[in-house]
Amino acid sequence: MPQVTLSVNGKSHTVEIEGRTLLVELLREKLRLTGTHVGCDTSQCGACVVHIDGESVKACTTLAAMCEGASVTTIEGLARPDGTLHPMQEAFREYHALQCGFCTPGMVMSAVDLVQKHPEGLSEAEIREGLEGNLCRCTGYHNIVKAIAAAQDVMHGRRETIAAAAQ
Amino acid sequence: MYDFTYTKPSSVADATKLLAADPDAKFISGGQTLLPALKHRLNKPTTVVDLTGIGEMRGIRREGNTLVIGALTKHVEVETSAEVKAAIPALAQMAAHIGDTQVRNRGTLGGSVSNNDPAADYPAAVLGLGATVVTSKREIPADEFFLGMFTTALETDELLVAIKFPIPEKAGYAKMRNPASRYVMAGAFVSKGPQGIRVAINGAGPCVFRQGEMEAALAGSWSPEAVAGVKQNPEGMNGDIHGSAEYRAHLVTVMAKRAVASAG
Ligand SMILES: Cc1cc2nc3c(=O)[nH]c(=O)nc-3n(C[C@H](O)[C@H](O)[C@H](O)COP(=O)(O)OP(=O)(O)OC[C@H]3O[C@@H](n4cnc5c(N)ncnc54)[C@H](O)[C@@H]3O)c2cc1C
Ligand code: FES
Ligand code: FES
Numbered sequence: 106m107p108q109v110t111l112s113v114n115g116k117s118h119t120v121e122i123e124g125r126t127l128l129v130e131l132l133r134e135k136l137r138l139t140g141t142h143v144g145c146d147t148s149q150c151g152a153c154v155v156h157i158d159g160e161s162v163k164a165c166t167t168l169a170a171m172c173e174g175a176s177v178t179t180i181e182g183l184a185r186p187d188g189t190l191h192p193m194q195e196a197f198r199e200y201h202a203l204q205c206g207f208c209t210p211g212m213v214m215s216a217v218d219l220v221q222k223h224p225e226g227l228s229e230a231e232i233r234e235g236l237e238g239n240l241c242r243c244t245g246y247h248n249i250v251k252a253i254a255a256a257q258d259v260m261h262g263r264r265e266t267i268a269a270a271a272q
Numbered sequence: 273m274y275d276f277t278y279t280k281p282s283s284v285a286d287a288t289k290l291l292a293a294d295p296d297a298k299f300i301s302g303g304q305t306l307l308p309a310l311k312h313r314l315n316k317p318t319t320v321v322d323l324t325g326i327g328e329m330r331g332i333r334r335e336g337n338t339l340v341i342g343a344l345t346k347h348v349e350v351e352t353s354a355e356v357k358a359a360i361p362a363l364a365q366m367a368a369h370i371g372d373t374q375v376r377n378r379g380t381l382g383g384s385v386s387n388n389d390p391a392a393d394y395p396a397a398v399l400g401l402g403a404t405v406v407t408s409k410r411e412i413p414a415d416e417f418f419l420g421m422f423t424t425a426l427e428t429d430e431l432l433v434a435i436k437f438p439i440p441e442k443a444g445y446a447k448m449r450n451p452a453s454r455y456v457m458a459g460a461f462v463s464k465g466p467q468g469i470r471v472a473i474n475g476a477g478p479c480v481f482r483q484g485e486m487e488a489a490l491a492g493s494w495s496p497e498a499v500a501g502v503k504q505n506p507e508g509m510n511g512d513i514h515g516s517a518e519y520r521a522h523l524v525t526v527m528a529k530r531a532v533a534s535a536g
Binding site: 107123124125127146147148149151154160161162163166167168170171173215218219235237238239 | 275278280320348375454
């Protein structure tokens with residue numbers, strides 16, 4: 106059986122795969138990292154978004170075999186090892202940016218990529234446009250947008266904490 | 273998805289040899305079209321040939337009055353390239369509005385153009401700028417490349433290696449996107465440059481096409497008003513749940529007007 110060697114959340118793994126194995130299957134079924142969700146499996150909803158070498162991608166539309174040597178980050182790899190949440194996760198909690206939570210891992214991963222690419226800061230409209238690839242059936246998006254706006258201030262060092270941004 | 277063998281050659285010669293030996297093999301670049309199609313079992317390739325290890329198919333460079341873009345160039349790279357923004361800003365702007373961030377982070381120029389989806393963006397830019405498609409075998413002018421719905425002049429073992437875009441004096445693109453799928457309902461890419469005045473329409477018909485009457489009108493006067501009076505015949509336009517043929521024909525004029533306005 107073919108194998109692929111890749112790094113996931115900083116740890117190297119060599120995994121047996123089939124040619125057709127998708128990255129999301131490798132993560133969920135082989136590595137049991139079930140934080141990455143499958144919502145549509147048709148490349149539309151973004152529940153499966155992870156980072157490959159720092160770029161957000163849909164793991165349901167990426168072949169595992171094409172990830173040889175890649176460095177993958179999933180939602181499980183965002184918080185610090187001591188459990189301290191990433192500012193984006195903290196902001197989603199503080200701003201009530203989730204209801205059922207199904208879309209949340211993909212939302213957070215897309216949002217982190219979006220904010221990292223825009224150190225100059227994003228307007229509300231730009232945040233909404235940047236979330237084009239992520240669908241949420243519950244929240245109506247408003248609180249997600251507010252959370253990302255707050256998180257960007259913390260991620261770019263313009264504010265100390267999410268709680269401070271919330272005031 | 274049916275299973276297949278995966279292989280990753282490192283040269284154009286090796287990749288085309290694999291396809292010449294096995295007509296049921298398939299190329300993959302970004303996989304943003306091929307993988308959804310394979311999930312629907314629309315296709316059953318024996319082997320999937322990963323092109324992303326082929327250095328010859330990468331890079332964006334200016335050669336005199338031409339911008340050469342490698343087939344493996346991702347949409348995000350065209351969107352953010354200083355070279356593209358300086359030479360053909362309309363092309364960078366077009367790439368910035370393909371699908372969503374995650375699609376743009378993987379999808380490639382070569383994959384989009386060789387797929388020739390009637391609702392794709394790139395074919396309009398290639399035809400609207402009068403670009404030349406460089407393949408593993410030959411160079412094909414845009415006017416001879418797009419043959420019909422999902423059909424191009426490429427042979428099964430022929431690779432799209434790069435595209436040569438002549439740098440225009442002016443160019444503009446406008447589209448109406450389907451809000452759910454993000455694909456084009458109707459779009460227009462207009463340009464004035466070394467290849468003359470060109471108007472390419474995508475999304476509206478079964479294949480990207482040139483709108484001759486609009487080109488003639490723009491030759492008379494390069495202005496949004498010049499195309500505003502040209503009506504697209506709805507006959508042969510796509511009609512589906514997203515929009516009737518008449519609606520799409522109407523959009524063609526509106527998009528052409530906006531494209532000329534954005535070209536300045
Ligand atoms: C949710 C979503 C939204 C999208 N929205 C849009 C949109 O708004 N506008 C738009 O234009 N596109 C859109 N796309 C399609 C996207 O742009 C794809 O990236 C593109 O159509 C195909 O590029 P790819 O590199 O992913 O090709 P692949 O999927 O890898 O390949 C596509 C086809 O081309 C062949 N092929 C690939 N590379 C070559 C090559 N170099 N030479 C010869 N044959 C080759 C493959 O064998 C396959 O048949 C969308 C896709 C998704 C999933
Ligand atoms: S599961 Fe990947 S986009 Fe929906
Ligand atoms: S919180 Fe339920 S889908 Fe977004």
